[in-house]
Amino acid sequence: MIERHQPLPEGAASEINEPRTGQAPDLHGRPLPMRQYSVSETVDAVVVGTGAGGAPLLARLAAAGLRVVALEAGKHWSPARDFVTDEVAQSKLFWNDERLSAGGDPLAFGRNNSGTGVGGSTLHYTAYTPRVQPDDLRLHTEFGVGVNWPLSYEDLEPYYDELERFLGVSGPTPYPWGPARNSAYPLAPLPLNGAAQLMQRGCNTLGIRTSPAANAALSGLYYQEGVGWRAACSNRGFCQAGCTTGAKASMDVTYVPLAVHYGAEVRAESFVTRFERDSSGCITEVIYMREGREERQRCHRVFLCAGAIETPRLLLLNDLANSSGQVGKNFMAHTGIQVWGRFEEDVRPYKGIPGALISEDTHRPPDADFAGGYLLQSIGVMPVTYAAQVARGRGLWGTELREHMRGYNHTAGINILGDCLPYEHSYLELSDEPDARGLPKPRIHFTNGENEQRLNAHAEKLMREIWATAGAHDIWAFPRNAHIIGTCRMGTNSDTAVVNNEGRTFDVPNLYISDNSTFPSALSCNPALTIMALSLRTADCFLERARRMEN
Amino acid sequence: MKTYPPGTVRALLDSDMVTPQTREALRARLSADESYDEPSFLDVDLFLTLRAACARLIPQPESAKPIDCASAIDKRLANGEGDGWRYDALPADGETFRRGLRGLDEAARAKFSFSFHQLDDARQDELLLAVQRGDVKGGVWETLSANLFFEELLAAATEIYYSHPLAQELIGYAGMADAHGWQAIGLDQLEAWEPRASEDTSD
Numbered sequence: 001m002i003e004r005h006q007p008l009p010e011g012a013a014s015e016i017n018e019p020r021t022g023q024a025p026d027l028h029g030r031p032l033p034m035r036q037y038s039v040s041e042t043v044d045a046v047v048v049g050t051g052a053g054g055a056p057l058l059a060r061l062a063a064a065g066l067r068v069v070a071l072e073a074g075k076h077w078s079p080a081r082d083f084v085t086d087e088v089a090q091s092k093l094f095w096n097d098e099r100l101s102a103g104g105d106p107l108a109f110g111r112n113n114s115g116t117g118v119g120g121s122t123l124h125y126t127a128y129t130p131r132v133q134p135d136d137l138r139l140h141t142e143f144g145v146g147v148n149w150p151l152s153y154e155d156l157e158p159y160y161d162e163l164e165r166f167l168g169v170s171g172p173t174p175y176p177w178g179p180a181r182n183s184a185y186p187l188a189p190l191p192l193n194g195a196a197q198l199m200q201r202g203c204n205t206l207g208i209r210t211s212p213a214a215n216a217a218l219s220g221l222y223y224q225e226g227v228g229w230r231a232a233c234s235n236r237g238f239c240q241a242g243c244t245t246g247a248k249a250s251m252d253v254t255y256v257p258l259a260v261h262y263g264a265e266v267r268a269e270s271f272v273t274r275f276e277r278d279s280s281g282c283i284t285e286v287i288y289m290r291e292g293r294e295e296r297q298r299c300h301r302v303f304l305c306a307g308a309i310e311t312p313r314l315l316l317l318n319d320l321a322n323s324s325g326q327v328g329k330n331f332m333a334h335t336g337i338q339v340w341g342r343f344e345e346d347v348r349p350y351k352g353i354p355g356a357l358i359s360e361d362t363h364r365p366p367d368a369d370f371a372g373g374y375l376l377q378s379i380g381v382m383p384v385t386y387a388a389q390v391a392r393g394r395g396l397w398g399t400e401l402r403e404h405m406r407g408y409n410h411t412a413g414i415n416i417l418g419d420c421l422p423y424e425h426s427y428l429e430l431s432d433e434p435d436a437r438g439l440p441k442p443r444i445h446f447t448n449g450e451n452e453q454r455l456n457a458h459a460e461k462l463m464r465e466i467w468a469t470a471g472a473h474d475i476w477a478f479p480r481n482a483h484i485i486g487t488c489r490m491g492t493n494s495d496t497a498v499v500n501n502e503g504r505t506f507d508v509p510n511l512y513i514s515d516n517s518t519f520p521s522a523l524s525c526n527p528a529l530t531i532m533a534l535s536l537r538t539a540d541c542f543l544e545r546a547r548r549m550e551n
Numbered sequence: 552m553k554t555y556p557p558g559t560v561r562a563l564l565d566s567d568m569v570t571p572q573t574r575e576a577l578r579a580r581l582s583a584d585e586s587y588d589e590p591s592f593l594d595v596d597l598f599l600t601l602r603a604a605c606a607r608l609i610p611q612p613e614s615a616k617p618i619d620c621a622s623a624i625d626k627r628l629a630n631g632e633g634d635g636w637r638y639d640a641l642p643a644d645g646e647t648f649r650r651g652l653r654g655l656d657e658a659a660r661a662k663f664s665f666s667f668h669q670l671d672d673a674r675q676d677e678l679l680l681a682v683q684r685g686d687v688k689g690g691v692w693e694t695l696s697a698n699l700f701f702e703e704l705l706a707a708a709t710e711i712y713y714s715h716p717l718a719q720e721l722i723g724y725a726g727m728a729d730a731h732g733w734q735a736i737g738l739d740q741l742e743a744w745e746p747r748a749s750e751d752t753s754d
């Protein structure tokens with residue numbers, strides 16, 4: 001059993017007092033003193049990407065006294081200073097380099113699933129943080145399809161406990177589904193907004209259990225190590241375009257400042273393109289573009305955390321870690337169909353934490369004709385996002401579109417978050433079309449299989465029923481898939497997987513991967529909390545091994 | 552049909568309900584006069600087609616000075632601004648718009664012997680619907696998916712329109728007024744500064 005709270009190695013505490021020549025901006029734009037490493041010194045680790053997969057391990061490695069540098073393509077924002085309550089102005093948070101969407105169900109990227117900046121996609125996630133249920137990790141055993149995970153719920157549980165405490169997750173205790181919790185959620189749930197109350201009404205009548213959801217947004221003032229006091233959520237409802245109050249536990253206000261506190265350097269606007277290797281195949285240098293110039297950082301090891309599109313893209317570009325041929329394969333995206341309804345009541349879908357209510361009664365529906373399951377979630381929505389969905393999904397235009405949008409304030413949604421199986425026909429490849437940097441654009445093929453179609457159909461029927469029961473009219477469904485998953489599968493065998501269950505690549509001894517790309521199956525819950533749990537676990541496994549080798 | 556009182560968004564922008572940063576961004580959008588007759592990406596003929604198409608996709612009969620989606624689209628194409636993805640089945644954005652608009656105009660000439668922008672509303676709508684349904688054949692449409700082009704055109708116009716503060720005002724959106732957060736978030740609960748709808752009896 002690996003210690004969860006690694007004691008600092010000798011010397012680490014004094015290293016915290018090393019001169020801090022750099023600065024990282026905090027929430028309000030005040031400079032935090034930050035250590036800086038020179039590109040000519042060989043640092044212990046380079047972490048590429050500072051999202052859900054990168055930031056937690058960055059903090060863990062720094063806390064253990066390692067000299068670590070994070071290279072992040074995006075900017076380092078100060079939300080209270082730089083963020084605006086406007087969807088268009090906030091498009092700066094999205095990964096807007098063009099990706100090519102192919103297959104039977106071509107996916108939207110950018111706003112739909114991909115962020116950039118220090119904090120990665122957590123800058124615009126809705127902070128919905130359910131835990132996985134144990135059986136999702138054993139899909140193949142249970143249903144004979146998909147794959148099992150090479151680890152169990154017991155491996156993740158201590159990290160879930162730790163994360164919820166550190167981030168300040170607001171949630172209900174007891175939580176109605178899944179294994180009993182070791183401890184209560186640290187904060188009470190956030191208040192229900194209009195959409196949540198309507199979903200509750202419909203579900204109550206139909207006998208579906210609901211509960212306030214667990215959200216990594218603070219329902220009260222919260223003290224956080226390395227960061228200080230964080231303010232409570234003010235119900236802005238704008239989480240998907242960035243939180244200005246710091247109430248939402250995005251990485252830029254949690255693990256990143258903690259990492260900086262422990263002596264990590266976060267180098268923003270540094271776009272990694274290549275890796276230098278020695279004769280044994282180990283990475284010796286990470287090469288990146290910064291302010292239009294190429295720079296190199298010498299390092300002992302690399303943690304690649306660039307997300308499930310950019311991680312495999314970098315590996316394919318560098319012909320790295322792919323002896324299995326699995327890099328880019330098994331691309332998945334959660335089934336995420338949304339059902340919208342129009343109500344007599346004023347809903348005002350711009351207020352309150354967007355995902356306030358949950359039901360996991362559909363985790364294994366008794367009448368299912370598919371493998372796996374899904375959860376139900378009430379949703380708020382911002383106007384431009386909703387209008388674009390009405391245009392693309394319903395094809396409304398002209399007077400019809402404008403009339404429909406006049407009912408925006410009376411609109412409420414429910415969506416699902418369901419499993420998605422890996423398929424041979426869903427994968428990422430490099431195209432021969434160069435982007436602005438001269439690198440090939442990634443092409444992503446994605447097609448829902450029969451299992452996803454059946455699951456979506458089951459969910460659509462149920463959600464229509466819930467809305468009809470709650471009093472909605474003009475009910476309509478927007479088919480959609482959420483999140484980018486797979487492409488660097490974790491497994492037990494170097495022939496069929498890219499990394500082992502510690503996140504270490506089978507091919508390159510000093511290369512680790514920690515992001516949504518390592519998931520062997522999609523899971524029927526939102527991914528961020530599990531990505532963070534795996535991130536901490538990867539760091540602990542690595543530190544444990546390093547310590548053993550020293551002794 | 553619900554209507555919201557005019558002037559609410561400008562009033563909110565003048566109040567301390569909006570953060571200074573948000574105020575600055577929205578005021579800039581309100582005062583920017585983005586309309587132009589000299590397009591920078593499309594040629595003048597294609598631009599006329601785009602303008603006529605946008606006027607049907609987002610008709611604004613109530614407004615003396617409609618929000619100009621066509622100029623904003625042209626500007627976006629000129630700057631090469633993307634949103635992170637495109638259908639692999641379509642060529643690059645600029646090429647898609649050039650070809651698609653040309654196809655729309657060719658369809659107008661073939662069917663009605665006039666340029667698209669010279670047609671009346673009903674005929675323009677008929678052609679737009681045919682493109683949306685993929686019911687156009689030959690010429691440009693041999694190499695361009697009509698319904699995907701239509702989806703891109705409609706999504707672009709819609710996003711530009713509904714990101715304008717005055718369009719948001721018409722639907723009673725007040726999300727920008729969050730400087731003090733929201734307490735009244737439940738069903739039928741409104742803060743004092745949120746606009747109230749009245750029933751429009753004119754229809």
Ligand SMILES: Cc1cc2nc3c(=O)[nH]c(=O)nc-3n(C[C@H](O)[C@H](O)[C@H](O)COP(=O)(O)OP(=O)(O)OC[C@H]3O[C@@H](n4cnc5c(N)ncnc54)[C@H](O)[C@@H]3O)c2cc1C
Nearest residue numbers: 049051053073113120121126127128272515516526527528
């Ligand atoms: C609108 C929206 C809502 C969401 N809501 C939820 C939710 O409620 N709950 C939930 O669990 N999940 C949610 N998610 C998903 C969640 O945000 C992601 O699954 C998670 O952040 C992914 O973590 P990651 O580490 O894989 O990648 P990311 O968080 O995307 O981080 C990758 C980072 O790597 C950087 N990078 C990429 N390439 C390079 C390079 N070459 N050089 C340097 N840096 C690079 C990127 O800039 C980025 O910062 C949501 C996502 C979206 C889009």
Ligand code: SF4
Nearest residue numbers: 233234236237239243
């Ligand atoms: S709802 Fe809360 S967590 Fe979300 S953006 Fe607003 S203040 Fe932040």
